[in-house]
Amino acid sequence: MLDNQSIKDILFAQNDTLEFSEENSAFLNVWVAPEELHSLGLFLRDDPRLRFDYLFCMTGVDWPTEDTLEIVCHLRSIPLGHQMVLRCKTGSRDNPELDTLSDIWPTTHMHEREIYDLFGIRFKGHTNLKRLFLDPSWDGHPLKKDYVDEVNLIVK
């Protein structure tokens, strides 16, 4: 089991454009650029020192003030026991697109469909990217902050 500093050192040696933060969070947060998301994912899973094989929580976050959407992936290593959070911000909020992680961690297959449904982030390379919960004809993505639905959503 590695501590946060060791994970940081290994990742920094691999890619020096990563951003790290442990502030106000239970885990080590690592931000990666969208174009390096997939390769870093592979490295996290396959590196014998890290072995992050268990992705237990994946979600999206909307940041309208920064004009970006973000994905947040909580990772744990079952054999080694350490944890971290992999995060990636999309380039634009109106046309968000990221590489899929479903070939690295198959569990994200459904998580990515959920994120597409509720945040509108498209995942390149996903084999079955369609809405998960809502009807295919649904307009908009409800978990975005500026989503308006006068019928179904009661705003206080």
Next chain:
Amino acid sequence: MRTGTLFDPIEQDLHTDEYKINMGPQHPATHGVLRLILTIDGEVIKNVEPDLGYIHRSIEKICERDNYRQIVHLTDRMDYLSSHINNEAVCLLIENALEIEVSDRVKVIRTILDELTRISSHLLWWGVMGMDVGALTTFMYGFREREMINDIFENTCGARLTMNYNVPGGLMWDIYSGFVRDTKAFLKHFKPKLKEYNDLLTDNIIFRKRTEGIGVLSKESAIAYGVTGPTMRGSGVSCDIRKLFPYSAYDRVEFEEIFMQGGDTFDRYLVRMKEMEQSIHIIEQLIDNIPEGETLEKTRAVIKLPKGEFYQRVETARGELGVYVISDGKKSPYRMKFRSPGFSNLSVINEIAVGHKIGDFVAIISTLDLVIPDIDR
């Protein structure tokens, strides 16, 4: 022109086609409004595609509007069979974020009720599992014992299913005077019943043939698909949050994490049966030693979490429930995500069902122990 006789291999020129059938959303074996689109060839399953959202209420969006006290009440509408544990997850998150230390009394009572909830949930699963493979008696037996637990819940907090007994800072009120007596009476009644269950179903040759070697989930797939709870432990992977990241009073009780190695339907079944024994064992250690103390710490009327991110996990009857909150310091969370155990467990269904017959598929979904509102949220 062909003249067909009884033994003429006339079918050799014919071929079979794959076709699609609907299982659900009103199918009795899907236990709720889950629709599965099966691609089958004859009776053999080629592909399973879950169609979700029939009971999607966007609880996460509602959370961004409501305050933290209200959010606790939403969580027992997700996995309604683990309502007490779901409430506890949010309460623990708030208590950790605000650095409130609840008394030992609260921790012990919460843990006892957690385990009663787990037994009650497993009993319902056991009854329904038997029913799915054609043994109707188990349903009656399971519900008979479950009724006693529900009575304890009702006397404790007024509700039999959606409890809401946990509030941020402790418990809504103290336990009633006969709580210890009733719980002990239940344990005394329930212990011999487990043997009866095993005689009735576990050792039944028809049941064994229906479950052994069916729906094998390998260790690697279980990890890759993020499977959790008894489903994961049936494949031999340690993932019990009560052991790995203890909360409430789990660090002061002694119990065993149950593993099986085969990963088939029968192993998943056995994990849950043995977990009930462990739950009894946990309650027995605590029920005579409930410490004195406050049941509710003082909290502000309107709870505001500090800025930052929080993650709290608990072990529900189905596995790891994670609550992830991004707080901007206001009375409602900026973003709240529930990582529900059923969601990940469902995602592996295609992996383990392909190649099996429809009849076996029913047994497979049964041991995944899905609760649909937990998946749809």
